[in-house]
Amino acid sequence: xxxxxxxxxxxxxxxxxxxxxxxxxxxxxxxxxxxxxxxxxxxxxxxxxxxxxxxxxxxxxxxxxxxxxxxxxxxxxxxxxxxxxxxxxxxxxxxxxxxxxxxxxxxxxxxxxxxxxxxxxxxxxxxxxxxxxxxxxxxxxxxxxxxxxxxxxxxxxxxxxxxxxxxxxxxxxxxxxxxxxxxxxxxxxxxxxxxxxxxxxxxxxxxxxxxxxxxxxxxxxxxxxxxxxxxxxxxxxxxxxxxxxxxxxxx
Amino acid sequence: xxxxxxxxxxxxxxxxxxxxxxxxxxxxxxxxxxxxxxxxxxxxxxxxxxxxxxxxxxxxxxxxxxxxxxxxxxxxxxxxxxxxxxxxxxxxxxxxxxxxxxxxxxxxxxxxxxxxxxxxxxxxxxxx
Amino acid sequence: xxxxxxxxxxxxxxxxxxxxxxxxxxxxxxxxxxxxxxxxxxxxxxxxxxxxxxxxxxxxxxxxxxxxxxxxxxxxxxxxxxxxxxxxxxxxxxxxxxxxxxxxxxxxxxxxxxxxxxxxxxxxxxxxxxxxxxxxxxxxxxxxxxxxxxxxxxxxxxxxxxxxxxxxxxxxxxxxxxxxxxxxxxxxxxxxxxxxxxxxxxxxxxxxxxxx
Numbered sequence: 001x002x003x004x005x006x007x008x009x010x011x012x013x014x015x016x017x018x019x020x021x022x023x024x025x026x027x028x029x030x031x032x033x034x035x036x037x038x039x040x041x042x043x044x045x046x047x048x049x050x051x052x053x054x055x056x057x058x059x060x061x062x063x064x065x066x067x068x069x070x071x072x073x074x075x076x077x078x079x080x081x082x083x084x085x086x087x088x089x090x091x092x093x094x095x096x097x098x099x100x101x102x103x104x105x106x107x108x109x110x111x112x113x114x115x116x117x118x119x120x121x122x123x124x125x126x127x128x129x130x131x132x133x134x135x136x137x138x139x140x141x142x143x144x145x146x147x148x149x150x151x152x153x154x155x156x157x158x159x160x161x162x163x164x165x166x167x168x169x170x171x172x173x174x175x176x177x178x179x180x181x182x183x184x185x186x187x188x189x190x191x192x193x194x195x196x197x198x199x200x201x202x203x204x205x206x207x208x209x210x211x212x213x214x215x216x217x218x219x220x221x222x223x224x225x226x227x228x229x230x231x232x233x234x235x236x237x238x239x240x241x242x243x244x245x246x247x248x249x250x251x
Numbered sequence: 252x253x254x255x256x257x258x259x260x261x262x263x264x265x266x267x268x269x270x271x272x273x274x275x276x277x278x279x280x281x282x283x284x285x286x287x288x289x290x291x292x293x294x295x296x297x298x299x300x301x302x303x304x305x306x307x308x309x310x311x312x313x314x315x316x317x318x319x320x321x322x323x324x325x326x327x328x329x330x331x332x333x334x335x336x337x338x339x340x341x342x343x344x345x346x347x348x349x350x351x352x353x354x355x356x357x358x359x360x361x362x363x364x365x366x367x368x369x370x371x372x373x374x375x376x377x378x379x
Numbered sequence: 380x381x382x383x384x385x386x387x388x389x390x391x392x393x394x395x396x397x398x399x400x401x402x403x404x405x406x407x408x409x410x411x412x413x414x415x416x417x418x419x420x421x422x423x424x425x426x427x428x429x430x431x432x433x434x435x436x437x438x439x440x441x442x443x444x445x446x447x448x449x450x451x452x453x454x455x456x457x458x459x460x461x462x463x464x465x466x467x468x469x470x471x472x473x474x475x476x477x478x479x480x481x482x483x484x485x486x487x488x489x490x491x492x493x494x495x496x497x498x499x500x501x502x503x504x505x506x507x508x509x510x511x512x513x514x515x516x517x518x519x520x521x522x523x524x525x526x527x528x529x530x531x532x533x534x535x536x537x538x539x540x541x542x543x544x545x546x547x548x549x550x551x552x553x554x555x556x557x558x559x560x561x562x563x564x565x566x567x568x569x570x571x572x573x574x575x576x577x578x579x580x581x582x583x584x585x586x587x588x589x590x591x
Contacts, residue, residue: 058468065469093466113527115291119300129302139523146470154466160459164452167406168463171456174410179417191556198559202407258551263494264502271505271540279533289526 045092045156052229054158060233061153067240068145073247074138080243081145088151095148104140111136177201288367290350292329294322295362305329305348305365315359322363334359400566401449408437408444409456416461430479430515432508432542434461438484439504439550440560442491444567454484471522475515483511500554501547508543509536 012020071077089095117131160168181197294301298314303324310332311322318335328348331341336358344354353364416434434457441453458477462468487507490498512535520528554560 061469088466107523110524110527113530114289114304114525115302116304117301119302127302135525139525143471143523147467147472150462150469150473151466154463154468158463163402164455167402167409167452168456168460170403170406171409171413171460174407175413175460178410178414191553194553195557195559198407198411198557199562202559202562258548258555259499260501261497261499263498264505267498267502267505268540268544271509271536274509275533275536275540278536282529282532 041092041094043092044090048091049155049157051225052155052233053225054155056225056230056233057153057155058158060237061149063237064153064240065146065149067237067244068149069142071244074134074141076243076246077138077141077145080240081141081148084145084148084152088148091152093151095151100144104144107140107143108133108136111139174201177204290365290367292324293364293366296320297360313359313361315356315361317359320356320359320361322361329363329365330354331356331361331363334361397569401445404563404566405441405445405449405453405456408441408453409460411437412453412457413460413464416457417464420465430512432479432483432511432539432546435480435483435504435507435511436546436550438480439487439500439507439546440554442488442503443554444560444563446567447488449567450488451481451484454480474522475518478518479511479515482514483507486510499547500550501544504547504550505540505543508546509539512536512539 068077068080071080085095085100112126112128112132115127115129115132116135117129117133119127119129120133121128159165178197178201181201290305292303292305294303294311294313296313296315301311301313303309303311305324305327307324308326309324311324313320313322315335319333320331320335320341321333323330323332328346330346331344331354334341334356336356338358341354341356341361347354347363347365350365350367353362355362412434415436419431419433422431438450438454438457441450445453458473458480459468461476462473465472467473484507487503490506491503494502513532516528516532516535520526524531
């Protein structure tokens with residue numbers, strides 16, 4: 001005669017239910033915020049890519065990267081980094097200030113481990129020296145700056161030249177197909193599932209897609225870009241090179 | 252299709268794994284071991300303290316009350332090349348190259364020594 | 380489209396057709412690399428520099444699927460593809476990726492071809508992963524970290540050993556049992572002198588000239 005139902009299987013107390021509901025609600029809100037952010041970024045990226053042609057951006061980015069690499073003044077490097085951080089952000093690329101700070105700090109810290117130069121301070125076992133610090137800062141911002149210049153200049157629709165370019169384009173097409181694979185991959189039958197995936201993707205691509213034609217251009221690729229985009233790009237490139245010679249001019 | 256093919260480990264696989272483990276152990280010892288501190292050149296002056304690795308070539312200008320003392324680090328040794336002091340005994344003192352050694356220009360308040368590593372407890376400098 | 384019926388070729392596929400099929404296989408493998416790198420990106424990592432090297436798996440598989448020139452093209456496709464997707468083509472990140480992948484690819488090819496039956500995918504993969512990590516640390520030492528890069532060397536070497544072993548195990552298992560792999564082999568090296576060793580192959584690839 002089991003009279004008492006054990007506590008555990010009874011309906012959860014109202015307090016617990018409220019907490020669970022609150023948690024679910026906050027999770028839903030977080031997911032919603034992420035979605036909104038992603039939508040905003042896609043919109044920005046679409047506008048950016050409609051304004052600038054991908055190959056223009058790639059060439060400009062390459063030139064700017066070179067000027068950036070040769071830049072001697074660390075202060076100017078930091079300025080360029082900040083500029084492109086926000087430039088890449090407004091172009092719809094995902095930027096994470098936390099990651100950037102972490103990576104930069106890591107680089108600076110690693111450089112501080114080998115003391116060089118005038119002693120500035122002692123933090124526990126670590127001696128902070130001027131040259132090591134400046135070197136670390138320079139390297140850190142060079143590293144990060146290049147990343148953001150890249151993010152602003154390498155865009156989705158970029159078509160690489162030549163046969164190699166068409167192979168890369170095919171690879172991206174296959175990539176899209178693999179991502180969209182409808183079947184599921186289960187852990188227990190992992191190998192045969194993956195095998196099936198590969199076979200299906202390969203066979204489904206067997207019919208269309210001639211390799212040589214760089215077909216399937218990005219939707220906005222054929223659209224004519226405004227002349228302003230070229231002017232802006234040219235200005236940015238000139239700006240980067242001007243900053244390159246600025247330190248020697250000022251001396 | 253439920254037969255699982257046997258994975259056969261071959262001879263060289265074991266050789267490679269063994270070699271890899273050795274390499275890892277070796278790198279652990281060299282990198283994390285104590286005996287590997289790089290010697291550093293420490294310079295104290297009126298203008299502040301400086302640290303430089305002994306192995307890189309450098310020519311430094313250290314400011315003192317009398318003027319600039321030129322310190323040259325090269326080929327794993329340090330020496331005072333020039334100094335504004337009257338006797339210039341420091342210049343004549345020659346080069347030092349081992350931890351514990353020191354050379355100084357007293358009038359210009361420049362003191363140079365070589366130490367094991369600043370990021371660990373340093374052994375008391377011995378004077379020879 | 381794939382060389383279905385070229386009226387010229389009777390038994391052997393024409394050279395251009397073979398080239399086109401190899402290019403296609405390279406593209407597919409490259410896509411696989413990109414998918415794996417996307418998966419690796421999602422795995423949370425304590426340090427952003429830790430790379431699991433999962434994306435090298437298709438390259439490892441390709442040692443027996445493609446001739447050397449296409450094999451290296453595959454490695455380049457992987458690096459360039461990843462750099463374009465992540466938008467980091469002009470940065471040091473891409474430099475690390477390029478150096479690591481090229482070194483790994485070369486080492487894996489050389490070891491597999493030189494050692495033949497004495498080595499399995501496991502050993503090959505370990506060699507590739509460890510040399511890739513070693514090269515990357517070397518570059519890091521000059522470009523961002525300076526002398527203190529050596530402190531991280533043991534960690535990276537251990538990671539190379541572990542990830543290399545796991546990847547190698549996977550590759551062994553997959554290449555032994557995969558039908559796709561067998562067909563890909565036929566595509567890359569049609570009517571090879573000896574049949575691939577352990578294939579549950581029943582039918583050959585599309586458009587294959589098949590001797591009956």
